[in-house]
Amino acid sequence: MRSDRGAAAVTALLRRWHARHAAAHPLPLGTHAYWQQAYAATDRGRAPSEWFLEAAAAADEVCTAHRLHGSGGETGALRALHVGCGTSHLGAALADAFGPRLARVVNTDFSAAALATLEAELAGRAEQEYLLSDMSSEGCALPQADLVVDKGTLDAVVFAGAPSTANFLCAVRDCMAPGAVYVHFTEEPPDYRTEVIEAAFDAERWRIAAATVEDDDSVPNTYFRYSVWRREDVG
Ligand SMILES: C[S@@+](CC[C@H](N)C(=O)[O-])C[C@H]1O[C@@H](n2cnc3c(N)ncnc32)[C@H](O)[C@@H]1O
Numbered sequence: 553m554r555s556d557r558g559a560a561a562v563t564a565l566l567r568r569w570h571a572r573h574a575a576a577h578p579l580p581l582g583t584h585a586y587w588q589q590a591y592a593a594t595d596r597g598r599a600p601s602e603w604f605l606e607a608a609a610a611a612d613e614v615c616t617a618h619r620l621h622g623s624g625g626e627t628g629a630l631r632a633l634h635v636g637c638g639t640s641h642l643g644a645a646l647a648d649a650f651g652p653r654l655a656r657v658v659n660t661d662f663s664a665a666a667l668a669t670l671e672a673e674l675a676g677r678a679e680q681e682y683l684l685s686d687m688s689s690e691g692c693a694l695p696q697a698d699l700v701v702d703k704g705t706l707d708a709v710v711f712a713g714a715p716s717t718a719n720f721l722c723a724v725r726d727c728m729a730p731g732a733v734y735v736h737f738t739e740e741p742p743d744y745r746t747e748v749i750e751a752a753f754d755a756e757r758w759r760i761a762a763a764t765v766e767d768d769d770s771v772p773n774t775y776f777r778y779s780v781w782r783r784e785d786v787g
Pocket residue numbers: 581582587588600601602603604635636637638639640660661662663666685686687688689702703704705707708709
């Protein structure tokens with residue numbers, strides 16, 4: 553069996569997708585300056601505290617994805633990594649949803665302003681940790697995790713270009729412990745988003761499943777939950 557693709561090979565696969573999509577409709581969502589300014593602004597107009605789904609609803613979806621595709625989960629065993637956390641309380645919601653099975657949540661983002669706000673808001677939650685990291689940087693190494701949770705982060709990263717997207721996806725993939733699941737929430741449907749994920753998670757070694765998130769009628773948008781796990785793992 554082949555080994556996982558390196559960042560250069562992933563970049564090469566992503567270039568055509570980028571030319572067709574993100575580069576054709578450029579937005580500043582992939583830049584550090586945009587997010588740092590948004591989270592530091594007093595009105596926080598461009599940085600809502602929760603993107604897409606509410607934290608508790610997303611945490612329930614992560615539990616479902618882990619039950620279907622993950623392994624492990626005895627008391628105190630699960631390490632979660634909340635990538636591009638912003639000021640989302642999903643980390644706390646994960647701890648509530650998984651209960652004693654969850655050992656810790658590392659909330660990571662490249663905006664120090666977001667992390668400072670989140671840490672203040674979740675003060676007293678001992679299982680929550682905070683890590684300043686640019687996941688689009690070359691060779692970014694993240695702590696090993698059994699659950700990697702991404703609510704709207706890949707959606708922003710794609711606007712940083714093919715090499716940055718490749719670095720992000722490789723960092724996610726390479727921190728996944730045996731039995732781990734990467735759970736990504738987005739508005740983007742499979743015919744648009746699967747090609748991006750597949751560039752780093754090749755079909756010989758990884759499985760990708762997309763599901764529509766169940767919502768009540770108060771939410772007008774359709775959201776998708778993508779789950780990614782190793783072929784040799786369960787599910
Ligand atoms: C659309 S927001 C989603 C925030 C949060 N996950 C939520 O659901 O509310 C995208 C987040 O990704 C973060 N982000 C974007 N690019 C990043 C990178 N290269 N490294 C780390 N975080 C990044 C931004 O700072 C922002 O917090």
